[in-house]
Amino acid sequence: MLIKRxxxxxxxxxxxxxxxxxxxxxxxxxxxGANNYCMRVFEIAPAGITTQHSHxxxxxxxxxxxxxxxxxxGQWHKIMSGTxxxxxxxxxxxxxxxxxxxxxxxxxxxxxxxxx
Amino acid sequence: MLIKRxxxxxxxxxxxxxxxxxxxxxxxxxxxGANNYCMRVFEIAPAGITTQHSHxxxxxxxxxxxxxxxxxxGQWHKIMSGTxxxxxxxxxxxxxxxxxxxxxxxxxxxxxxxxx
Numbered sequence: 170m171l172i173k174r175x176x177x178x179x180x181x182x183x184x185x186x187x188x189x190x191x192x193x194x195x196x197x198x199x200x201x202g203a204n205n206y207c208m209r210v211f212e213i214a215p216a217g218i219t220t221q222h223s224h225x226x227x228x229x230x231x232x233x234x235x236x237x238x239x240x241x242x243g244q245w246h247k248i249m250s251g252t253x254x255x256x257x258x259x260x261x262x263x264x265x266x267x268x269x270x271x272x273x274x275x276x277x278x279x280x281x282x283x284x285x
Numbered sequence: 286m287l288i289k290r291x292x293x294x295x296x297x298x299x300x301x302x303x304x305x306x307x308x309x310x311x312x313x314x315x316x317x318g319a320n321n322y323c324m325r326v327f328e329i330a331p332a333g334i335t336t337q338h339s340h341x342x343x344x345x346x347x348x349x350x351x352x353x354x355x356x357x358x359g360q361w362h363k364i365m366s367g368t369x370x371x372x373x374x375x376x377x378x379x380x381x382x383x384x385x386x387x388x389x390x391x392x393x394x395x396x397x398x399x400x401x
Binding site for chain 1: 287288289290291292312313317318319321322324326329335343345348349355357358362365367368369370371372373376381391393394
């Protein structure tokens, strides 16, 4: 059984073309024996934003802390600690932090997607 | 895209033989079009405890809030907000709340396991 604080894992800066203020961690992945799906934790700094993008795999998201918005169907929707989001495959999405604290999200993807 | 607070979903009381003080919610499941894995949120009340058990599917767990312990390999291990746990298939496990607040955990299972 793997038991650790997610903050024990070294974060990677996400350097997508239009993303700012994002770090990501693979907290449960193939190296841990998780062969069906992968858990990542992303921290988005205040005013940080991800790239607007889509891909062939889904996201299951749980917002752990902070306040922000997610872009879907041409609009921004509020998210906060305790919000869950299901992004189906091939759906355009984008997240941004609109608060003063870190926006921390747990994000699960299938194992055939890139882990980070 | 599904966007909701997990608390908007009606909780179910978990009535396993030896469990006390547990409610569960399927927050992203087959009804939402999630066909590969299922996200649940469990709330364990102070002094609440799950059944000690094992099963043929894995858990990926993120502790959202509270303090507690997880049983593994004959010992109890501390968990708290920000702890991640990977429980491989067929491994005995049990959770208990050792704090004064709700212990809230996000728990992902593969889609061929029972959702709740």
